[in-house]
Amino acid sequence: MSLDLIKRQYRTLATISGPLIFVDRMTRGSLGEMCVVDLPEGEQRTGQILQLMGERAVIQVLEGTSGIDSDESSVLPTGETARVGVSMDLFGRVLNGFGEPIDGLPPIVPDEYKDINGLPMNPAAREKPDFFVQTGISAIDGLNTLVRGQKLPIFSGAGLPAKELALQIVRQARVAEAEEFAVILGAMGITSRESFFFRRSLEEAGALERTIAFINQVNDPTIERLFTPRIALTVAEYLAFERGFHVMVVLTDMTSYCESLREIGSAREEIPGRRSYPGYMYTDLATLYERAGRLKGGKGSVTLMPILTMPDDDITHPIPDLTGYITEGQIVLSRALHRKGIYPPIDVLPCLSRLMNLGIGKGKTRDGHRTIADQLYSAYARGIDVRRLVTIVGEEGLSDLDRRYLAFSDDFERRFVGQGWEDRSIDDTLDLGLELLKAVPEREAVARRR
């Protein structure tokens, strides 16, 4: 490459701050370009240009700046943006958050390299997502149906079984989706215990040969977390749109990702937004989440299931809030249900699947699915109201009808939501829903139809 002839090393490090270095008189280099940072003892690190101002470049160093000096360390722009090698050989492999193998197996020979930022899908080229994915979970299939190409996050709280649920979905959806199914796990800032759990569960599910795992552990470099989901999604797009796979991408934990984003933002001395997260976090998250979808004329799909931990179970915290504004609904876990021993502890009232109507009905799930879902919602919401009422006026103040709704909501939580590890078909889910609805007055149910 002719570019190599004019490559220049810069020894003009002016400032080192947090994960950033500021390099002066850097006449070459473009926004987003990757650089090699040479340390005095011969160690090499990877940097990326974040900003250019005159001849001063701001570079984030993936592995951190510890050990870098302003005297001898040097920076060499590579002329390339961040890319990842893609190949079918990635299946079954475990890689770090930057796409390097960590499973002790030989390196992967990529078919080609792809820019990890991808490109926005042309809205005119998007295919409407309308293919029902059976997850085997009643609260999802029946009430908040997932479709191929959707982005549906799980809003969890510390200590709630979000990862278990995600893996159950992956395992059960795999059965329904059969052959062209692939799973990509992008883990950011997870503990080694969680890392073991994921690997073991995927292995037990027999899904490992269809899985690619990118794992950034909590003790790995923070900046790497900003790359992990992008790499995972780039590989997913390759498998979906060039190889025809139906790819389910699980990203966990988006809260760690956002914290890294905040760290970089404050190191760059940017004006902070809500709770000190950067003002561009919505746009940044959108460039990840919006990569889910289907392409007109293409065979595959990217379905995205990000997991995030709501700090202090607060759904209005910027991370769940901005996520909910971008994704097509959300599955919300509840501490109260978890304490009651209900698994999966899905609190259906704040849950939503915006694409549900596209994936249900005659020929997809069953005629009348919408009506059953609406009636269950309405009856459960009323039951919850009554439950609140009981705490104030006591059971005596209730009308007969109210008591029936109260009983319904208990049944609904225990049997419909709390299915445990059962893999329930959509027919079983809807039949169970109908059976539960018998307990509430039928005439009311009819009135609720619209």
Place this chain on the structure above:
Amino acid sequence: MKETRGKIYGVAGPTVMVKGMTGAIMNTVCLVGRHGLLGEIIRIKDDMATLQVYEDTVGISVGEDVISYGDPLSETLGPGLLAGLFDGIQRPLDKIRVAAGGFLTRGVKVEALDIDRIWDFTPVRKKGDTVSPGDILGTIEETERITHRVMVPPGLGGVIKEIKSGKVSGAEYICMLEKGQFIELYQEWPVRRPRPFKAKLPPEEPFITGQRVFDTLLPVAEGGTAIVPGGFGTGKTVVEQTIAKFSRSDIVVYVGCGERGNEMSEILSDFPKLKDPTSGLPLSLRTVIVVNTSNMPVAAREASIFTGITIAEYFRDMGYSVAMLADSISRWAEALREISSRLEEMPGEEGFPPYLATQLGMFYERSGKVMCLGSEERTGSVTVISAVSPPGGDFSEPVTQASLRFAGTLWALDPDLAYRRHFPAVNWLASFSLFQAELDDWFGREVAEDMVRLRNRLYSLLQRQTELKDIIQIIGVEALQESDRLTLEAANLATEAFLKQSAFSEIDAFNTYEKQYWMLKAIFAYLESAGEALERGVFIETILESPVKWKLARMKDEPNEGFSTKARALIGEVVSEFSMLEEK
């Protein structure tokens, strides 16, 4: 125009700083770097110009060339807009797809409108006529639904020397004036400048949405503005889409500003199939879509609402009523904030720039009903309905608050209603319509004499419902007075049968004013007849169990046509049912 050239000095996110730009003009467009990316000058300091770039800036280096020809950011207006799909700076996305495939690559150059397309032009003016700006020169059947009126652009006028007839294309002129000026089929207009009109007219007619809670309780006037704030999942987008589908406007401009790609794909695939309720023709034939999804460049997102409203004004000028739907204005404000913070401007509240409200006002004030430019008498209107996405669903944030100042109608969405799948999830007590007084005359004249009275009764009934619910929280329902239990029952009926409306049911999705009026009549007939029975001494339990309630609850499933006859019969049934109930 003046040409200025400079060199890139710095790059930060979507902004680029350029040195050597002495003499450059504010808000003019530039071609940036070796890819020739489009940018707009948003600040000038000495010889340094700061640009917002409408495409991804990754890969740009210091020292690359920038050139400005001194033109403001403009768009092309003319036949071919309808059924079109454009990005935030009016690039045609379907043509880009043909040129570049499924993903948006940078630097693709495609004309906004197809310049070679042949149109059939029927002149209404002839040689020797004197024309002034806004005058209609002739017409083109742009789609089966809409006749495109080709107008004299603002700033031109005189005696016609030559006017074409029959087949014309955008590449040639259609009219030559004696002064030697040419009028072309397409005109350019700067997106940030409102298009001129003769006079603004006061609001006196409602903008008909077909949604009961909006049309009856919280109307917006034609040419007015309504804002729809709500946390995620409260149904803002469904409200916007429902209005796009069913509103009685001639033209719909839908701006997907920083929202989801999959939602847009739904619109794109549904609108050609769905029928416009007025004409029975596909909806897409009256619709222009501008879309800049959340992952597309942020500066183009900022421009998208101006691109949208300029198109809306252009059709308004032809004498059409236009609905401009912006989903969501908060994403636009965030784009503004993102760029402002890159400029290192002093932040205002929540990091938004202090000029947020000014800019928002400039956008909202482009709505209105106007006497159009031109010697013919014609009126046109732009009604703006914009979704607002307040962080955490908290309406005290700056974008909602600033929007409230300019909006005539507030449709506040409530997560509690959305959770129980009550849609549209409009909190009727927290919302308002400032147009009510202005529209009362119209209601009395066009709907029914007692429509205003019925609406006011509905308001008090709903207010009472809230109070009673509070009381129940303390003492339980059994402890209520009997008349209050009846009031509560009627209020719940109004909530379920009237306010709740399914956007997805064929019959329920659009209701005429006539149907809305008769539904209200029936609900109050229930309250009155049941009240009389209670006075007479019938047990409250007997009244509450009367099955006629279920018939009322289902009346929304009756079609608009012939509804009044059915409603009259139903009211008769209600009256006789309660008069027959036996006393205790």
